[in-house]
Amino acid sequence: MNRRLAWAALAAVGIAAALAAQIRLQALFATAEHPTTLLRSNHNADAALARDWHRTLLDQGTLDRMVTTERFDYLWMLALAAALVSITMLASALLERRAPRASRRLRRLAPAAALPAAVDAAENAVSLAMLADPLGFPELLAPLHASLAWLKLACVVAVAVGASAYTLVAAVKGERHGDHDAVPPRLAAQGPP
Numbered sequence: 435m436n437r438r439l440a441w442a443a444l445a446a447v448g449i450a451a452a453l454a455a456q457i458r459l460q461a462l463f464a465t466a467e468h469p470t471t472l473l474r475s476n477h478n479a480d481a482a483l484a485r486d487w488h489r490t491l492l493d494q495g496t497l498d499r500m501v502t503t504e505r506f507d508y509l510w511m512l513a514l515a516a517a518l519v520s521i522t523m524l525a526s527a528l529l530e531r532r533a534p535r536a537s538r539r540l541r542r543l544a545p546a547a548a549l550p551a552a553v554d555a556a557e558n559a560v561s562l563a564m565l566a567d568p569l570g571f572p573e574l575l576a577p578l579h580a581s582l583a584w585l586k587l588a589c590v591v592a593v594a595v596g597a598s599a600y601t602l603v604a605a606v607k608g609e610r611h612g613d614h615d616a617v618p619p620r621l622a623a624q625g626p627p
Contacts, residue, residue, distance in 0.1 A: 563575060
């Protein structure tokens with residue numbers, strides 16, 4: 435099977451899985467009846483406020499649903515990592531003829547595309563530690579959790595924008611300047627011979 439087609443198929447499956455997992459994650463979060471949004475909850479560095487939210491979950495009897503939501507989040511992370519790595523590998527495959535060096539760089543950097551999911555896993559571990567002792571968790575965990583949430587967003591932007599911009603520049607510029615492997619855009623668009 436053509437490498438481009440294979441990576442395109444894997445990227446499509448990864449994206450579909452990530453979307454499905456995110457939809458399910460949001461639905462699970464809604465069942466917890468959390469007093470604030472998931473975004474605000476994740477980016478809150480105030481331990482007292484987090485404890486107030488946890489107290490509400492305890493009073494409602496929905497803390498266990500919040501724990502279930504956090505556990506399910508690991509499936510979202512796996513799907514996100516698969517999608518981002520597959521997309522990076524697809525970009526590498528698409529650049530093979532037009533910009534072979536850029537293609538090789540993307541292929542080597544593809545595992546780093548999973549970094550946002552890895553940071554999300556660390557953030558989730560802190561969240562689960564807070565939920566294990568919802569009213570008495572150490573004060574330090576709230577700012578650590580918020581910091582990891584912000585870092586995760588920064589990693590998502592860095593991977594998405596960085597890989598996209600690099601791919602676009604490599605596709606437009608190609609590798610002329612004496613590189614014998616470079617292929618003009620018209621021939622590169624035709625695919626392998």
